[in-house]
Amino acid sequence: MSQDQGADRLTAALRDSESESWSRRAAAGRQLAAWAEREEVGPILARLLLDAHDTAVTQETAQALLERRDLVGLRTVLAALSRAEEWWTADQLDGEVFGYQSWMIADDRTDELVDQLVRLAADQDKGVRDEALRLSRPGEQP
Numbered sequence: 001m002s003q004d005q006g007a008d009r010l011t012a013a014l015r016d017s018e019s020e021s022w023s024r025r026a027a028a029g030r031q032l033a034a035w036a037e038r039e040e041v042g043p044i045l046a047r048l049l050l051d052a053h054d055t056a057v058t059q060e061t062a063q064a065l066l067e068r069r070d071l072v073g074l075r076t077v078l079a080a081l082s083r084a085e086e087w088w089t090a091d092q093l094d095g096e097v098f099g100y101q102s103w104m105i106a107d108d109r110t111d112e113l114v115d116q117l118v119r120l121a122a123d124q125d126k127g128v129r130d131e132a133l134r135l136s137r138p139g140e141q142p
Contacts, residue, residue, distance in 0.1 A: 022056055026054075030061065036072045069112075074097075074100065078128045118132075
């Protein structure tokens with residue numbers, strides 16, 4: 001993909017993230033996950049993860065971020081989980097994180113998962129720290 005095509009896709013995804021259509025917002029979240037490191041994309045991903053109108057947007061965005069299987073994706077989802085105000089959003093995000101843990105363990109990437117949680121347990125964001133600690137100590141509260 002050329003640089004112009006990439007910029008066009010990013011612009012389209014940013015536009016679709018504002019759509020009234022849940023399916024367009026969900027698709028935008030999935031596409032924007034590829035650019036999660038970009039400063040201007042972070043707040044939009046956070047908004048999509050906490051979508052007030054449809055948990056399908058939350059689900060698609062969280063799955064795409066976690067499918068990256070990296071620190072950026074996990075951190076973004078944990079930050080949203082720590083800020084979720086509606087129980088259904090928190091439940092959806094928690095389920096996606098549980099699925100992520102299961103993938104990492106099933107793929108024999110337990111050491112990588114532990115490393116990510118250790119790193120996030122020292123994050124500057126208290127919500128991210130608390131969620132990472134909760135996940136690294138199942139059954140305990142941070």
